[in-house]
Amino acid sequence: EPEVTQTPSHQVTQMGQEVILRCVPISNHLYFYWYRQILGQKVEFLVSFYNNEISEKSEIFDDQFSVERPDGSNFTLKIRSTKLEDSAMYFCASSGTGHYGYTFGSGTRLTVV
Amino acid sequence: EDKVVQSPLSLVVHEGDTVTLNCSYEVTNFRSLLWYKQEKKAPTFLFMLTSSGIEKKSGRLSSILDKKELFSILNITATQTGDSAVYLCAVSAGGFKTIFGAGTRLFVKA
Numbered sequence: 001e002p003e004v005t006q007t008p009s010h011q012v013t014q015m016g017q018e019v020i021l022r023c024v025p026i027s028n029h030l031y032f033y034w035y036r037q038i039l040g041q042k043v044e045f046l047v048s049f050y051n052n053e054i055s056e057k058s059e060i061f062d063d064q065f066s067v068e069r070p071d072g073s074n075f076t077l078k079i080r081s082t083k084l085e086d087s088a089m090y091f092c093a094s095s096g097t098g099h100y101g102y103t104f105g106s107g108t109r110l111t112v113v
Numbered sequence: 114e115d116k117v118v119q120s121p122l123s124l125v126v127h128e129g130d131t132v133t134l135n136c137s138y139e140v141t142n143f144r145s146l147l148w149y150k151q152e153k154k155a156p157t158f159l160f161m162l163t164s165s166g167i168e169k170k171s172g173r174l175s176s177i178l179d180k181k182e183l184f185s186i187l188n189i190t191a192t193q194t195g196d197s198a199v200y201l202c203a204v205s206a207g208g209f210k211t212i213f214g215a216g217t218r219l220f221v222k223a
Contacts, residue, residue, distance in 0.1 A: 042216070043201065043203075058210065101161045104157070106154045
């Protein structure tokens, strides 16, 4: 069964450093998303991406964050100058249509120390 | 503000019991309601509901949506220990984002 692949599975970084989280969505999907889940809290929407541009973003997704689809397969989330409160599980997801069930990746656990 | 509220927050049952999980929502431009099961890491898709009154069924799991009263239920019959997980309700509403509820943590005792 097709799956969304995320790397790394766990990343530890020092406060103030930049991190790039990587995702390979399902190959024929057109819509891509990043979500995050702080330990013990809700899954929160960060950003959606379609047709090589951001289609929607939440209040969380400020200038510290950026997304890119550098080639035909990868979809990345860059977090500049990480803060302690950025520690969370970051999920990438993709879908074939924009508004219905996603397939989630297994997540990257980001720990900022 | 769009919101999705799930109840109960947690539930402990014995194997063989039937459980009902609730999800209510208030969103603009409702498109669909989704149920996910989250065990250790990523949520896995269970159901997508777009129309009122039409039950979706998969094995021992079933779900139905009421768009007039703005809620959905997820039923699990003859529960097994493998059903232990957090069950997430999410609503796709206007634009491309999906709003998640806090989840119901289900623990099934052997």
